[in-house]
Amino acid sequence: MKTFSDGDWVLLTTDKGKNWLVRLIHGEYFSCHLGTIAHDEIIGKQEGDEWITPKGQKIFFFSPTLTDFLFHIKRRTQIIYPKDIGAILCYGDIRPHMSVLESGVGSGALTVFLLAYLAGCGILVSVEAREEFAKLAENNIRRVFGKKPDNWHLVVSDIELPGISAQFDRLILDLPEPWKAVPSATPLLKRGGILVSLSPQISQIQWVSRELKKQGFRFIQVFEILKRDWYVDEKRLRPMDRMVAHTGFLIVARKTY
Ligand SMILES: C[S@@+](CC[C@H](N)C(=O)[O-])C[C@H]1O[C@@H](n2cnc3c(N)ncnc32)[C@H](O)[C@@H]1O
Structure with missing residues (x-):
């Protein structure tokens, strides 16, 4: 199972398939209409782990596919x-x-x-x-x-x-x-x-x-x-x-x- 590290690409995706491709950089933040998360909170997480946003929606972390x-x-x-x-x-x-x-x-x-x-x-x-x-x-x-x-x-x-x-x-x-x-x-x-x-x-x-x-x-x-x-x-x-x-x-x- 992959554990995300500083410098990795991560796909953040909702259940409905809305997604963002993010390069993890120590000290930086990701923001979207659902909330804000520090890259440091994703670094160390595993593929398939999720973030419950302040609006209560789940955002999953995956390694991006070529598609x-x-x-x-x-x-x-x-x-x-x-x-x-x-x-x-x-x-x-x-x-x-x-x-x-x-x-x-x-x-x-x-x-x-x-x-x-x-x-x-x-x-x-x-x-x-x-x-x-x-x-x-x-x-x-x-x-x-x-x-x-x-x-x-x-x-x-x-x-x-x-x-x-x-x-x-x-x-x-x-x-x-x-x-x-x-x-x-x-x-x-x-x-x-x-x-x-x-x-x-x-x-x-x-x-x-x-x-x-x-x-x-x-x-x-x-x-x-x-x-x-x-x-x-x-x-x-x-x-x-x-x-x-x-x-x-x-x-x-x-x-x-
Ligand atoms: C539709 S795009 C290719 C898209 C690419 N297959 C992709 O998946 O991203 C067509 C390209 O052909 C290039 N092109 C057009 N005529 C050409 C030629 N005679 N020799 C080389 N490249 C050419 C254009 O500049 C353009 O970048």
């Missing part, structure tokens, strides 16, 4: 949602010892999970055209992992002219015009390698699909992931009224030659 970090990272771009990240990791077959090329990086949300799945073995090269987003992503990655992982190489460049000569097992694209990146990125993918690209519009997927076929990709799959949350309690057994109905479409393909 908690995802929803608390600093964002200046659209990030990829967990449901799509799960599919990218699964259909993109991301595993330790793989070499992975990713572009663009944006806020680094997907990057967090790619690095976690590589587990320090293998290599991730992330290509981002805009310096300010590269810096933002780097800060977010340092926040999650406590440092810049040794197997992560962040390159500020246009993926259409990447200036990279290595070859990779996997290629993951999250770009506004991914079809334009396919000709330049294809030589960077090993034969038999897998490409995954995410786009919000199906017309973008169609352009990518056309380009992939021209470049010798086969076994093309196009799909979307829908996540519908449900109420399951004594009174209700039904889907929730609201859902994130659309994020993006995924296209997965395998390079044959």
Whole structure:
């Protein structure tokens, strides 16, 4: 069981799921609409312990999951949602010892999970055209992992002219015009390698699909992931009224030659 120490990240969460991500610093205080607590009161507590606020509500202490970090990272771009990240990791077959090329990086949300799945073995090269987003992503990655992982190489460049000569097992694209990146990125993918690209519009997927076929990709799959949350309690057994109905479409393909 984890005991929280000075410098640890802690997720403070109510029963209803309202939560805050806090870095514990000796001498500092956390305040919200429910009350104020000294970080020193949390330091030494164990995961799952609770604080009864002055308003009588319980706030639990947990180590943040990667998904908690995802929803608390600093964002200046659209990030990829967990449901799509799960599919990218699964259909993109991301595993330790793989070499992975990713572009663009944006806020680094997907990057967090790619690095976690590589587990320090293998290599991730992330290509981002805009310096300010590269810096933002780097800060977010340092926040999650406590440092810049040794197997992560962040390159500020246009993926259409990447200036990279290595070859990779996997290629993951999250770009506004991914079809334009396919000709330049294809030589960077090993034969038999897998490409995954995410786009919000199906017309973008169609352009990518056309380009992939021209470049010798086969076994093309196009799909979307829908996540519908449900109420399951004594009174209700039904889907929730609201859902994130659309994020993006995924296209997965395998390079044959
Ligand atoms: C939607 S964001 C990526 C979000 C990221 N996957 C995440 O989960 O946080 C798209 C990014 O692609 C970058 N981009 C656009 N065109 C590019 C290009 N030709 N080469 C490299 N990066 C590019 C943009 O600057 C932007 O940061």
